[in-house]
Amino acid sequence: MSTTNTAVNDSLTGTTGARPGAMGFLTDTTLCIGCKACEVACKQWNQLPMDGFGWTGFSYDNTGDLGATTWRHVAFIERITTSSPALPQQGEVGRRPTSLKPFQSNWLMQSDVCKHCVNAGCLQACPTGAIIRTEFDTVVIQQDICNGCGYCVPACPFGVPELSPIDGKAHKCTLCYDRVKDGLEPACAKSCPTDSIQFGLVEELMERAKNRVAALHERGVNEAYIYGDRAIGGTGGMEGLNAFFILTAPAEVYNLPACPTLPQDRAWPAFLATAGAAVAFGLAALFALKEP
CATH class of the missing domain: 1.20.5 (Single alpha-helices involved in coiled-coils or other helix-helix interfaces)
Structure with missing residues (x-):
């Protein structure tokens, strides 16, 4: 796939904040049920090979993480919480208990994806111009230009691009460029049954995310926050993410860097x-x- 004719040069548009018309993802982990419909839809649409039926041994997960053949990955994170042996205090109706039972287990689900960074390390590191920024402000690897040098792999603080053992080239999420340019929704967002994955203009998605976090706080989920919002310093030197998340635990719990920075810096x-x-x-x- 080549999108050179519609690419936007970073040096012309700047690298701070959401650009006009930028498209992206809002992934609300509080709505994710771990069904993996997004994984299946992504693989089916992009004709990615299966990852097998092996289990990691640490969770109900057979893909492990993002890679050359897994562009959406649903993580199952089990947490064992200990507290005083007292019974939980009920509090107001519709709100969380104010304390937990001892050894209470809970699950966090997160559908991870390429962040399509505003200041993309992979794009900066690519020596051939294979990695470009499209007219939708998404970051895409052109397979007909990639030479498989692998410079983009260590340049990404999120560990997203990976060299494929099949063709030796780097692969990652394209944010369904072929669908978006035809006015269609990305496959993962289209298939999500709970609207945990939402697609649209980045500025609109960010406003939606802020409203959602405010609603969660009112319901007692005070730990909810937006990962990828520059206003709260959630992305370090990345200058913002076009694919951001609503999380309810520290970033490290989701295998995300708390303050990602570019290796080049x-x-x-x-x-x-x-x-x-x-x-x-x-x-x-x-x-x-x-x-x-």
Whole structure:
């Protein structure tokens, strides 16, 4: 798939905040029931191979994480919570108990996906121009240009792109570019039975997410927040995500970095320090050779 003719150059549009017309995902984990309909729909539409029937041994999960053949991954996160042995306090009707029973187990479900970052590390690292930003502000890998160098893999702080053992090229979610350009909803959002995955304009989705978090807080789910909202510092140096999440636990619980940063940002100081040391060593050696 090639989308070069409709690509938007990062250097022309800037890299801060949602761009006009940017499309993305809102994934509300409080609505996810773990049915994996999004995984199946994604694989079916994009003709991705199956991942087998093996279990991770840690949860009811057979895919493990995102990869070259899994562009949507539903995580099953079981948490064992301990508290005082007292019985839970009921509180007001419709609100959560104010305390938990000892050794109470609960599940968190999360449908993970490429974040289509506003400041995408994979795009910056690609030396061939295979990774582009489309007119929908989504980040896509052009398979006819990718040479399989793998530079994009360590450049992503979320571990999304992966080299395929089948063709040796990097693969990840395209946010169903072929569907969106024809006015259709991405396969995963279309198949979600609870509207946990919502697709639309990023600015509208963010407003919807803020309203949802406010409603959850009113119902006593005070731990709910938006992961990917720059206003609360939830994305570090990523300048915002076009695919963001409503979470109810720390990011690390969902295997997400609490403050993701681009490896390039950390590499430059180290590179400059190394280069400076090399220059200093060279000058010292030069002066030493000139001494009689």
